[in-house]
Amino acid sequence: MEQWIRNVLDLQEVDIRIRKLLIRLEMIPKEQKEIKKEIVEEEQSLETKKTRSLQAASSIKSCEVKTSQLKEQIVNLEKQSSMVKNNEQYKAMTSEIEHLKKQISELETTEIELFDEQEDADAEYKDIAAKFATRIDNLKEEIAELGQLSDDIKAQIKDLSGQRPALKAKIPAETLRIYERLIAKGEGLPLAMIVSGNCGNCHLKVIPQTLYNAQAKKLTTCDYCSHMLYVGE
Numbered sequence: 001m002e003q004w005i006r007n008v009l010d011l012q013e014v015d016i017r018i019r020k021l022l023i024r025l026e027m028i029p030k031e032q033k034e035i036k037k038e039i040v041e042e043e044q045s046l047e048t049k050k051t052r053s054l055q056a057a058s059s060i061k062s063c064e065v066k067t068s069q070l071k072e073q074i075v076n077l078e079k080q081s082s083m084v085k086n087n088e089q090y091k092a093m094t095s096e097i098e099h100l101k102k103q104i105s106e107l108e109t110t111e112i113e114l115f116d117e118q119e120d121a122d123a124e125y126k127d128i129a130a131k132f133a134t135r136i137d138n139l140k141e142e143i144a145e146l147g148q149l150s151d152d153i154k155a156q157i158k159d160l161s162g163q164r165p166a167l168k169a170k171i172p173a174e175t176l177r178i179y180e181r182l183i184a185k186g187e188g189l190p191l192a193m194i195v196s197g198n199c200g201n202c203h204l205k206v207i208p209q210t211l212y213n214a215q216a217k218k219l220t221t222c223d224y225c226s227h228m229l230y231v232g233e
Ligand SMILES: [Zn+2]
Pocket: 199, 200, 201, 202, 203, 204, 222, 223, 224, 225, 226, 227
């Protein structure tokens, strides 16, 4: 293989590796952002799991308030009943007191059920919170790992970029000028091999004159995509 072709291929290998690393690097902040979003969603979902316990606590509270109101009513009725002379009225008050006592008893039953519900809800929350903590730790670890990957990639790019000046120095000025223009496009290979008569970059069939020039190891470009061409050995 001609020396100039070998030298361009060496530079190209380095540049393609840099290109791939840059693409990977560019994806990292987006991936980190996605994970952060997931953390926020997990936190919000955990917050909603608290609701069941809070609702039970609030219902218990209102049961207690209602019970104490009913007890107060009973005390008042009992005070009044001691002063009533009329038998009918006395009966009515006693019946009212019985009715209130029954309501209190029902409220007490409801309260016991609510305490059970609260206990259940708290246990469920504790279980979910423990799993949540593990999940969050894992997600934070993923973010940190991506940060490490980003640093590694930057170091690799720096190392590869450092190799470029020496590689460029071996390439004739005109060839290098064309090469730099093609690599800057960010896609395809600046120097592509002709495979079965087709350009290795755009895959179209090269014209006979181009093929002939390439076979003669001359600086040749594809008539369609204008990338440089060479024939493999
Ligand atoms: Zn082409």
